[in-house]
Amino acid sequence: MSLDTLPAAALPAAPPPRRGSRQGGARMDTVTKLVITAVVLILAILIGYPLVRILTQAFGAEGLETLRNIATSSANRAVLLNTVVLGVLVGAVGTAIGFAFAYAQARLDFRGRKLLHLIALLPIVSPPFAVATAVITLFGRSGLVTNKMLGLDYNIYGLTGLTLVLSLSFFPVAYMNLLGMLRSLDPATDEAASSLGANRWKIFRSVTIPMLIPGFASCFLLLFVEAIADLANPLVIGGDFTVLSSRAYIAITGEYDVASGAAYSLVLLLPGLLVFLVQRYWAERRSVVSVTGKPSGNITLLRSPLARIPLLTVVLAIAALIVAIYVTVFVGAFTAILGVNNTFTLANYRYVLSGIGSDAMFTTTILALIATPVAGVLGMVLAWLVVRKVRRGRGALDFLGMLGLAVPGTVLGIGYALAFNKPFIIGNIQLLPALAGGGAIFGGALAIVMVYVIRSMPSGQRSGIAALQQIDPAIDEASTSLGASGLRTFRSITLPLIRPALLSGLTYAFARAMTTLSPIIFITTPQTKIMTSQILSEVDSGRFGNAFAYCTILIAIVLGVIGLMNLLIRDRRAPARVN
Amino acid sequence: MATTTSTSTSSGTPVQARPSGSLHLDNLVKQYPGGVSAEPAVAGIDLDIRPGEFLTLLGPSGCGKTTTLRMIAGFETPSHGSLTLDGEDMVSLTPDKRPMAMVFQSYALFPHMSVFDNVAYGLRLQKLPRKRVQEEVEFALASMSLTKLADRAPNQLSGGQQQRVALARAMVMKPKVLLFDEPLSNLDAKLRVQMRTEIRALQHKLGITSVYVTHDQDEAMSLSDRIVVMRQGRIEQVATPETVYRKPASVFVADFIGRANFLDTSIEQLAREADGARATVRALGATYTVPAHDGIGPGSPVCLMVRPESVVLAPAPDAREVSGTEGRVLKSVFYGAWVEYEIETVGGNVTAVIYDPAPGDILDPGTFVRVSFEQDRAWLLPAED
Numbered sequence: 003m004s005l006d007t008l009p010a011a012a013l014p015a016a017p018p019p020r021r022g023s024r025q026g027g028a029r030m031d032t033v034t035k036l037v038i039t040a041v042v043l044i045l046a047i048l049i050g051y052p053l054v055r056i057l058t059q060a061f062g063a064e065g066l067e068t069l070r071n072i073a074t075s076s077a078n079r080a081v082l083l084n085t086v087v088l089g090v091l092v093g094a095v096g097t098a099i100g101f102a103f104a105y106a107q108a109r110l111d112f113r114g115r116k117l118l119h120l121i122a123l124l125p126i127v128s129p130p131f132a133v134a135t136a137v138i139t140l141f142g143r144s145g146l147v148t149n150k151m152l153g154l155d156y157n158i159y160g161l162t163g164l165t166l167v168l169s170l171s172f173f174p175v176a177y178m179n180l181l182g183m184l185r186s187l188d189p190a191t192d193e194a195a196s197s198l199g200a201n202r203w204k205i206f207r208s209v210t211i212p213m214l215i216p217g218f219a220s221c222f223l224l225l226f227v228e229a230i231a232d233l234a235n236p237l238v239i240g241g242d243f244t245v246l247s248s249r250a251y252i253a254i255t256g257e258y259d260v261a262s263g264a265a266y267s268l269v270l271l272l273p274g275l276l277v278f279l280v281q282r283y284w285a286e287r288r289s290v291v292s293v294t295g296k297p298s299g300n301i302t303l304l305r306s307p308l309a310r311i312p313l314l315t316v317v318l319a320i321a322a323l324i325v326a327i328y329v330t331v332f333v334g335a336f337t338a339i340l341g342v343n344n345t346f347t348l349a350n351y352r353y354v355l356s357g358i359g360s361d362a363m364f365t366t367t368i369l370a371l372i373a374t375p376v377a378g379v380l381g382m383v384l385a386w387l388v389v390r391k392v393r394r395g396r397g398a399l400d401f402l403g404m405l406g407l408a409v410p411g412t413v414l415g416i417g418y419a420l421a422f423n424k425p426f427i428i429g430n431i432q433l434l435p436a437l438a439g440g441g442a443i444f445g446g447a448l449a450i451v452m453v454y455v456i457r458s459m460p461s462g463q464r465s466g467i468a469a470l471q472q473i474d475p476a477i478d479e480a481s482t483s484l485g486a487s488g489l490r491t492f493r494s495i496t497l498p499l500i501r502p503a504l505l506s507g508l509t510y511a512f513a514r515a516m517t518t519l520s521p522i523i524f525i526t527t528p529q530t531k532i533m534t535s536q537i538l539s540e541v542d543s544g545r546f547g548n549a550f551a552y553c554t555i556l557i558a559i560v561l562g563v564i565g566l567m568n569l570l571i572r573d574r575r576a577p578a579r580v581n
Numbered sequence: 582m583a584t585t586t587s588t589s590t591s592s593g594t595p596v597q598a599r600p601s602g603s604l605h606l607d608n609l610v611k612q613y614p615g616g617v618s619a620e621p622a623v624a625g626i627d628l629d630i631r632p633g634e635f636l637t638l639l640g641p642s643g644c645g646k647t648t649t650l651r652m653i654a655g656f657e658t659p660s661h662g663s664l665t666l667d668g669e670d671m672v673s674l675t676p677d678k679r680p681m682a683m684v685f686q687s688y689a690l691f692p693h694m695s696v697f698d699n700v701a702y703g704l705r706l707q708k709l710p711r712k713r714v715q716e717e718v719e720f721a722l723a724s725m726s727l728t729k730l731a732d733r734a735p736n737q738l739s740g741g742q743q744q745r746v747a748l749a750r751a752m753v754m755k756p757k758v759l760l761f762d763e764p765l766s767n768l769d770a771k772l773r774v775q776m777r778t779e780i781r782a783l784q785h786k787l788g789i790t791s792v793y794v795t796h797d798q799d800e801a802m803s804l805s806d807r808i809v810v811m812r813q814g815r816i817e818q819v820a821t822p823e824t825v826y827r828k829p830a831s832v833f834v835a836d837f838i839g840r841a842n843f844l845d846t847s848i849e850q851l852a853r854e855a856d857g858a859r860a861t862v863r864a865l866g867a868t869y870t871v872p873a874h875d876g877i878g879p880g881s882p883v884c885l886m887v888r889p890e891s892v893v894l895a896p897a898p899d900a901r902e903v904s905g906t907e908g909r910v911l912k913s914v915f916y917g918a919w920v921e922y923e924i925e926t927v928g929g930n931v932t933a934v935i936y937d938p939a940p941g942d943i944l945d946p947g948t949f950v951r952v953s954f955e956q957d958r959a960w961l962l963p964a965e966d
Contacts, residue, residue, distance in 0.1 A: 394614075476689035479656055480747075482676045483683040484703030484754060494702075498693045 033489045034391050041384055042402070048456040049405045052417030053271075059420055060268040064261035072269060078249075082269065085230050085245040088164055089273075092229035093222040095169040099320055100176025100221060101214075106317045107177075108184040110310060111303045121321045124328060126174045127560050130234035130519045131537045132553040134167045135546050136330040138239060139340050146330075146340070159241030167235050170324065172228045176221035183217045184210075202306065223277045231274060231410030233520035234534075238541050246270045247412040247520065254416060254524065264420065267413040278408035279401075334550035350551035359552070362531035367559055369447060369532075370515035373454030377515070378508040380455065381462020386496060388463075389470040390478060391488075400467075407460035411520030414453065419524045422449050445529030450522060454515035461514060462507030469503030470496070509564045516560050601667045602757040602790030604630040604653070609662035611648050611814075621660070622648045624814035633788040635781070637801040640811035641837065647762060649811070650794045654683050654760050666757060682751035683760040686767060688743045690735035696722070696746050697731040703754045721753040724783070741772045748780070752787065759784070761793040765800060777803055798838050802826070810834045827958070828872070832965040835886045842892070844885040844928050846961075851879050860961050865928050865952055866905035873961035882964040889921070891958040892933035900949035903927060908952045910944045920944075926952050 059065050072078040103122045107115060125133065141148045141158045148156040158166075187210070195205045236248040244252075250266035253259045304310060334340040338347050353359060384403045388396050406414075422437035437449040473496070481491040497504075519534040526535045533556055540549040611623040623645040630636050638646035651657040653664065655676030664671040671679055682703070690699050700721055704714045722728050725745040735743055744764060751759055761780075765773045781804050784791050795801055801808050802822045810817045810825060810833075818830035829835035832843065850861040851873065858873040864885050877883055900907040908926035920943050922933045931952060944950065 474687050474689060476685040476687050477691060479654075479676070480683065480685055480689035480750075481691070481702070482656075483654060483681065483760075484750070485677050485706045486702075487675075487677055490706070495691055499691075 033487065034387075037383065038387060038392065038399075041380070041387065042399070044380065045402050045405075045456075048452055049402070049409065049414075052414065052421040053405070053409065055420040056264050056268060056271070056413060056417045059261050059264035062261055064259075065265040065268075068259075068262040068265035069268070072265070081244050081246055081249050084161075084243055085247075085270070086273075088161065088168070088243075088245055089226040089230040091161070091165045092168040092172065093226040095165060096173040096225040096229075097176045097180075097218055097221045099169060099173040101180050101218070102313060102317050102320075103173070103177045104180035104184055106313055107181055109304045110314065112310075112314060118317065118321055121324055122177050123174055124324055125171050127513050127517075127557055127564075128171070128328075129517045129534060129537060129553045129556045130171075130232075131238060131534075131541050131549055132331050132557075133171050133327055134163075134235050134238040135541055135549050135553075136327040136334070137163060137167050137170075139330050139334060139546060140326065157241075159239055160243040163239040163241070164235060164243060167239055168229045168232060169225075170320075170327070171232075171235070172225050175224055175228070179221050179224075180214065180217055183214055187213060202304065202309070223280060227274050227277050227408070227410070230270065231412065231520070233412045233523065234538065237538065247410065250412055250416065251523065254419075260416075260420065263416050267410070267416050270410050271413045274410050274413070275408055278404070331550050331553050334547060335554045337547060339547060340550075347547075350547040351555075353548050354551040354555060358531060358536065359548075362533045362536045363555060363559070365447070365531055366516060366533040367563075369451050369530075370454055370512055371563070373451045373458065373515050374508055374512040376451075377455045377458040377511045378462045378504055381459045381464075381507055381511070382466045382497075382500060382504055384459070384463050385466025385470055385500075386492060389467055390475065390496075400463075403463045404460050406456035406458075411457070411518065412524075414457070415521030415524030418449055418453060418521060422452075422525075446525060446527035447530045449525050450530060450532065453521045453525065454518065457518050457521065458511030458514040461510040462504070465503040465507045465510075466500055469500040473499050505567065508567055512563055512567070513560050516556060602630075602632045603667050604628070604758055604790060604792070605663075605665045606630075606649075606653070607663045607665075609649065609652060609664060610660045611645070611652060611657055612660040621814055623652070623659075625662070626816060628809065628816070628819070630790060630792065632790055635784055635791045635793065635804060635806045637793045637795060637805040637808045638811060639795060639798060639801040639808050639837075640817075642796060643813075644811040645814040646794045646796075646809075646811050650760055650762055650792060653758070653792060654681060655679050680756050681758040681760055682754045682756040683762065684744075684747050684751050684764045686763040688735075688740075688747045688767075690743055690746055690750075692735050694735075695731065696727060696733050696735070696738070699735065699746055700750045700753050702750065717753055721749040724752075725749045725779075740768050741776065744768060744776060745779075748783070752783065752789075755787075755789075757790060759789050759791040761791065761795075763795055764793075766795075766797070773797075773800070780804065802838075808838075810837060812837075828874070828960055829886070829962065830874070832884055832886075832962065835960070835962065840889055840932065842887045842889065842931050844887060844931075846883060846885045848873075848877070848879060848881075848883060848961075851877065862961060865926055865931075865954070866907075867953060869954070869956040869959065871956050871959040871961050874963060876963055877961060883961050884964040886960045886962060887931075887954045888958065889932045889934040890936065891955045892924075892931060893953045893955060894922070894924075894933055894935065894944070895951040895953070897949045897951040900951075903949075906951050906953060907949055910946050910948045910950060913944055913946055915943060924950065924952055 060069065072082065103118070106112075107119060107122075138145070138158060140146050141156065141163075143157060145156070145158070148158070191209055191213070192205055195209045200208065230245065231247060233247040233251055236243070236245050237251065240248055246266055246269055250263045250270065253266060254263035330340065335350050336346055336348070337343075338345045338349070355363075381403070384399070388400045388403075392399055409417075425436050437446070437452070477495060477499075478491055481495045482488070486494070517534065519538065522532050522535055523538065526532050533552060537549050537552045537556075540546075540552065606626050606628040609623060609626040610621055612621040613619065626645075626649055628636075638649060640646050648657055652659050653671075655671070655674065659672060666680070691702065694702070697718060700718045701714050704717055709717075719728070719731075722731055725748060727742070727745055727749060730738060730742060730746075735746065738746065744767075747764070764780075765776055768776060777800060793801075793804060805822055807819060808822055808825050809819045810830075812833055818825060818834050820828075820830075825834060825838055829838060835841045835843070844864045846862045846864045848860050848862060849868070852859050858875055858877060859870055860873040860877065860883075861868060861870050862883075862885060863869075864887075871885065873883075897907050900909075903909050903925050904927060908924040908931065910922050911925050911930065912921075912923040914921045915938075919934050919936045920938045922935070922944065924931045924933055933952070
């Protein structure tokens with residue numbers, strides 16, 4: 003060991019966990035066992051039971067009939083095909099956009115790079131309808147750009163519009179993943195290729211791209227699942243282009259045919275789960291990005307105008323589109339009917355902020371605020387169990403937690419409606435009252451909180467697992483060896499160390515809860531109004547101004563709460579001598 | 582020892598009236614799940630570790646030394662066997678309940694706590710009065726010359742300083758047993774030697790029973806009262822460093838500790854004497870009487886170990902070929918304090934090390950020499966099958 007490696011040894015991020023896999027060698031203490039039981043029980047209620055209900059419905063007599071129909075009827079087969087085509091298109095386009103942004107961010111030097119980063123992240127905090135309604139306003143039949151500026155008679159509804167809207171909405175996920183991978187590529191591999199005689203283009207083709215292939219695959223699959231699971235956009239901009247999620251929605255809310263709904267959503271669930279499994283357990287394992295934590299050397303930025311100019315043009319054009327969309331949302335909220343009657347008005351806000359609107363605003367925020375810490379803590383505890391405590395069955399436990407993300411929102415919502423609309427009775431004993439729907443306790447609010455929790459928990463779980471894997475297991479063992487119990491170690495060692503991850507998990511959980519729509523539609527009640535479903539009804543009735551006002555308020559609330567959370571849970575890394 | 586007793590009486594715990602820390606391992610086995618056919622990681626270890634003893638577990642990677650240490654600490658549960666400390670069963674206790682403290686290879690300092698808080702962590706868990714914690718920690722920091730760094734964060738320290746903090750954090754607990762898991766392997770060579778001396782001095786002063794895992798034989802030789810050489814989950818030999826070096830129990834031990842020439846030979850005469858067996862053997866074209874392993878019988882297959890530094894070279898001006906006691910230098914490497922030769926002999930190639938060579942005395946390849954060895958320093962042991 004030479005002197006120049008010493009600073010690395012002095013970093014808190016200790017060497018990669020050597021014996022992480024052997025952790026379970028020691029006997030588990032009672033507290034850990036209790037925690038595992040509690041977590042499994044919670045997950046069983048939050049996700050296991052609703053899924054079981056979907057399965058029993060779908061494989062009931064009526065459900066089977068629908069399933070048979072899907073295979074035989076040409077209309078249904080078209081729906082199936084539409085869904086796959088949409089998933090593939092969005093996966094490809096979204097990954098491409100994400101990569102263009104990530105590559106520009108990591109390898110180009112230009113003014114406004116930071117700003118471009120923020121623009122790329124904008125769609126994450128936006129409510130589900132913002133992009134779709136703005137795109138319709140800009141490019142729709144009487145769109146500002148297509149009709150008013152260019153005089154075209156252009157139909158945005160259908161596959162084109164859906165692909166555009168979904169790609170723009172979901173590409174930030176691909177962007178973040180690929181940016182992380184690009185940044186962790188060891189510049190020494192580039193240098194090695196270059197010293198062996200490869201030029202920049204050759205390096206890009208033969209080194210950079212192949213090393214990112216698992217990343218591309220994983221992004222594509224993630225976007226595929228997000229796209230086929232989405233319900234809001236197919237309803238708004240899908241036009242005649244019906245996909246499985248909108249078909250299930252129509253079956254349940256229009257035809258009152260719960261069994262068919264369950265059957266359609268089962269078809270949706272299978273590729274979702276499959277892709278999720280492949281993505282998690284194949285792509286992640288194939289990753290060749292070396293995490294040594296100490297890049298040797300600096301990356302050389304791309305200078306050739308031949309590469310710069312086309313890439314920057316594409317990236318900036320898309321960035322401009324995103325900005326235009328959000329400007330449309332913002333301006334539209336202050337306009338009577340943007341594109342038709344462009345007079346300034348506060349009527350939209352007045353409508354949203356009084357009566358139903360303000361109700362929905364408060365209810366949604368409060369429910370999300372209740373769900374966020376629960377989801378965050380549950381996610382962290384689950385991560386802790388998966389990384390540190392459970393050996394046999396850790397994969398199953400991890401998967402159980404990730405189900406909340408893997409199961410499409412539409413499926414989850416139908417499952418909740420099936421599972422919790424009636425009291426849960428075994429024999430003559432009522433174990434649970436009705437949690438969702440009209441006659442439920444708390445006006446169905448409890449079911450909505452449950453959906454928020456299970457939907458947002460996986461993000462906490464993921465960031466928790468990533469953070470825990472960075473922490474040398476010996477640090478836990480050191481604490482134990484000094485006499486601390488398992489719980490004590492978690493509280494005074496593990497928790498403080500994963501605080502930043504907890505914060506980012508909470509932030510994401512809150513944003514996700516506030517913007518969740520598809521599962522909510524199926525369980526919302528007249529007593530409990532949720533902003534996203536209010537936006538849907540505004541969009542449905544063509545009152546875009548109100549929808550825009552809702553969206554801006556929703557964005558403001560999300561950003562405000564995230565800011566507050568950052569202030570409250572500050573990173574207290576600086577050691578203070580407590581004496 | 583006297584210091585331990587006097588400081589521990591003030592703690593109010595009546596347990597430590599006499600120096601204690603007698604660790605007893607009885608047929609300790611660790612079999613990881615993954616099939617019955619798989620070799621156990623630890624295949625039956627018996628050890629009696631005496632109070633205040635410094636014992637080193639030494640062996641190549643995968644020999645089960647770390648698993649054994651982790652079973653003592655409680656991070657692994659033995660599949661079979663018993664583990665007692667001063668007669669008290671340890672297996673049923675979780676690691677946090679065992680009166681032991683461990684020092685880790687990666688230091689495992691708590692990155693979110695200052696040096697002071699790191700060292701105070703265990704004492705605070707015991708709910709000691711604040712003033713007592715302060716005193717104990719300050720004493721521990723002072724004895725590791727860390728007083729000035731008390732308010733620093735671990736990532737502001739060098740590797741050597743971090744290891745000192747880790748040591749102070751374990752020592753301040755006044756455990757009955759200190760466990761070391763390759764604590765010096767992340768340090769550079771010079772620092773390693775220095776820390777070695779410090780650990781030994783401190784352990785002597787405190788008289789705490791210590792179990793130390795390493796794969797570095799220099800570390801084992803310089804630190805230990807006794808060395809346990811392990812191989813494939815079993816103990817090959819338990820002995821003092823000198824015995825392990827001079828009278829290894831097996832070819833494996835002889836090969837693992839230091840360097841050795843192994844010469845094929847057979848016994849001409851075997852005699853049991855008061856200080857051990859002696860055998861007359863023929864090797865390198867001459868007859869020698871060498872000390873022999875107790876397990877050797879008159880007809881058993883044997884192997885003669887000769888350390889390179891026991892090989893004696895003499896000029897052979899008339900020699901023209903490799904025969905009898907005469908050999909030829911094949912390779913000659915000058916290391917400064919010593920020269921190392923590889924010599925072709927009738928009994929195969931022999932490595933010889935000559936310390937402090939005089940200027941101009943270094944033999945060139947091709948030179949013929951007379952090869953012999955100091956017979957009292959050789960060792961006859963059972964051949965490996």
